Amino acid sequence: MVTIAPDITSKPGSANNSSDVLRLGRPFRYIVLTLVGLFFIVPIVSSARFSFLGNHNSFTISAYTQLFGTAQFWSTLFLSAKVGVGTVFLTLLLLIPTVVWVHVRLPKLRRVFEAASLLPLVVPSVVVTLGVITSFRGLPNIIYGTPVILSLEYVVLALPFSYRALDSAVQSIDLKTLVEAGQSLGSGWIKLLRYVLLPNLRGGIIGASILTFAFCLGEFAVASLLSFTTFPVFLVQVGQLAASQAVALSLLALLFTWIPLAVITIVFSQRRAKRSTPVLDDLEIS
Amino acid sequence: MxxxxxxxxxxxxxxxxxxxxxxxxxxxxxxxxxxxxxxxxxxxxxxxxxxxxxxxxxxxxxxxFQDGKGNLTLSNFNEAIHGVYLKSFIASIQLSFVAALVAVVVGLLAALAVSSTSNKIVRSLVTAGSGVFANTGGVPLAFSFVATVGNFGIVTKLLQSAGFDLYSHGFSLYSVTGLAIVYQYFLIPLMILIMLPPIQALRKEWVDASESLGASRSQFWRWIGIPLLAPPIFAAFIVLFTDAFAAYATAQALTSGTIPLVPIQLGALISGNVLAGQTNLGDALGAGMILIVVIAGLIYATIQRRTSKWLR
Known part of the structure; x- marks a missing residue:
């Protein structure tokens, strides 16, 4: 399918590590990375250009000013933010105790719970929505008829991201020793959580919160099919009327999700790099 | 302890x-x-x-499995695998298959290129970028492609002024082909993320060992490199396939629901475009989607069990 080692282009003895196994030549690397890079940059640049495009190729910021002057822009953004905050709160409330419990009491089932957190991937969100309609129609209106149902479902749908972030944070500290040390000094679970676990898990909690919040701001399928005009639903409505406004709005939405995501990706990869260096570290504890 | x-x-x-x-x-x-x-x-x-x-x-x-009155029946499935719904299943599977295949090839090449560079900045830039773009999707992605290669997109116009009209050459962003291209925006980064660990787990010592036993480069790849990378590549393909198969927002925003894909058809049924006698048809489509994802998941789990033996 793919020829991995084009020997002709490689310069022997010029590289190290995995580059030494692969021996791919400079031209190959540059061509591949440039083309792929272009594919990701061109749509962003085009969106920016498109959103500032006035009549007869003039430059205008009217798409942005009109958007910011629309009441619905602010109200839908506020609704999405509200749903996001609710979801983050519920997620942390549900997951922090669960993840900690699994690591302390059921370490052998860690992988089982990690797998369970991936279950939402098995049921496409369109199907979840249909199921919500058929099975929760009878519930009181305060749950089914308000955006509360969105938060309740988003906790589940964002689980593959949020659980993993918390799980890897717990995995990276020596939880069992911390808990045992705390208990031997006479603190109960509440004190442990407040003074030992939360400070140590701060990174993972922030990561999980950002991922969950970003998910909520972007989720379209469930919100639109349950007829809630959240931010992405508003975006589609704008798109049917004013293309340049929709593009401007999309660009803002993308940038606002990318920046925090980039921050946590960098932080997490640094932490992983720090952890993975000495293999012996893992055995030192015992 | x-x-x-x-x-x-x-x-x-x-x-x-x-x-x-x-x-x-x-x-x-x-x-x-x-x-x-x-x-x-x-x-x-x-x-x-x-x-x-x-x-x-x-x-x-x-x-x-029920009709409108709650009796057991298979007629919903009968309907779901005929006519326009059968077509939408075929179109969805084709779209996801092709989109995943392209992303597997391009993402693999990119992952190989990144792994073979010793430039740390390029490495961390690609890793961070992949982490970010793999989570992109939904409505904003659709509109940024409209701005690029839509009817009046910037690139479309640039090509036009250069004398090449994309849309008169059979290209349309608002088609299955267009969707397959848009999906690359989150599928390729996902492929890179999945493939970097197994590629970087290839050891220089293995090359040396095979060389000292008299193997050539191509023999190393034939008997060691490719057999080691094949399972993660197949597993990645399945992840990408599922991701593309379940995607709804991008397709809906881009085509306003005119394209016959299973999630779109199901969405239309939920939104109330239901014909008489089709009360539970949507559920049959949903069950069909779950079935396809579960089959993909089972294949994935089988492959993963083989891969995790050496990749740690």
């Missing part, structure tokens, strides 16, 4: 030799008695998943 505890906790041991330390019988018995108490703390989580994931999913599957 003993060393045994530590090793057992990390079930697929880094040593990878598959030897697990046998547990003393006493501990197992004590464990059984404590078992229920230990599970108690996870009950809220399990109950939550049960109510907000299992109940909706099961209700879709159960309703799929």
């Amino acid at each position: 003993t060393l045994n505890d530590e090793l057992l906790d990390r079930s697929p041991s880094p040593a990878g030799d598959g030897t697990s330390v046998p547990e003393p019988a006493g501990r197992i018995l004590r464990g059984r008695r404590r078992g229920w108490k230990n599970v108690a703390g996870t009950l809220p989580f399990i109950a939550y998943l049960g109510v907000f994931l299992a109940v909706p999913a099961v209700s879709v599957i159960a309703t799929a």
Whole structure:
């Protein structure tokens, strides 16, 4: 399918590590990375250009000013933010105790719970929505008829991201020793959580919160099919009327999700790099 | 804590030799008695998943086997695998297959290129970028492609002024082909993320060992490199396929629901475009989607079990 080692282009003895196994030549690397890079940059640049495009190729910021002057822009953004905050709160409330419990009491089932957190991937969100309609129609209106149902479902749908972030944070500290040390000094679970676990898990909690919040701001399928005009639903409505406004709005939405995501990706990869260096570290504890 | 505890906790041991330390019988018995108490703390989580994931999913599957009056029937499925709905299943599978295949090839090449550079900045830039773009999707992605290669997109116009009209050459962003291209925006980064660890796990020592035994470069790849990378590549393909198969927002925003894909058809049924006598047809489509994803998941799990033996 793919020829991995084009020997002709490689310069022997010029590289190290995995580059030494692969021996791919400079031209190959540059061509591949440039083309792929272009594919990701061109749509962003085009969106920016498109959103500032006035009549007869003039430059205008009217798409942005009109958007910011629309009441619905602010109200839908506020609704999405509200749903996001609710979801983050519920997620942390549900997951922090669960993840900690699994690591302390059921370490052998860690992988089982990690797998369970991936279950939402098995049921496409369109199907979840249909199921919500058929099975929760009878519930009181305060749950089914308000955006509360969105938060309740988003906790589940964002689980593959949020659980993993918390799980890897717990995995990276020596939880069992911390808990045992705390208990031997006479603190109960509440004190442990407040003074030992939360400070140590701060990174993972922030990561999980950002991922969950970003998910909520972007989720379209469930919100639109349950007829809630959240931010992405508003975006589609704008798109049917004013293309340049929709593009401007999309660009803002993308940038606002990318920046925090980039921050946590960098932080997490640094932490992983720090952890993975000495293999012996893992055995030192015992 | 003993060393045994530590090793057992990390079930697929880094040593990878598959030897697990046998547990003393006493501990197992004590464990059984404590078992229920230990599970108690996870009950809220399990109950939550049960109510907000299992109940909706099961209700879709159960309703799929019922007619409007609640009698058992297979007629919903009969309808779901005929006519326009059969076509939408075929179109969805084709789209996901092609989109995943392209992303596997391009993402693999990119992952190889990144792994073979010793430039740290390029490496961390690609890793961070992939982490970010893999989570992109939905409505904003659709509109940024409209701005690029839509009817009046910037690139479309540039090409036009250069004398090449994309849309008169059979290209359309608002088609299955267009969607396959847009999906690359989150599928390629996902492929890079999945493939970097296995590629970087290839050891220089293995090349040296094979060379000292007289193997050539191509023999190394034929007997060691490709057999090691093949399982993660197949597993990645399945992940990408599922991701593309379940995607709804991008397709809906881009085509306003005019394209016959299963999630779009199902969305239309939910939004109330239901013909008489099709009450539970949507549930049959939903059950069909779950079935396809579950099959993909089972294949994935089988491959993963083989891969995790050496990749740690």
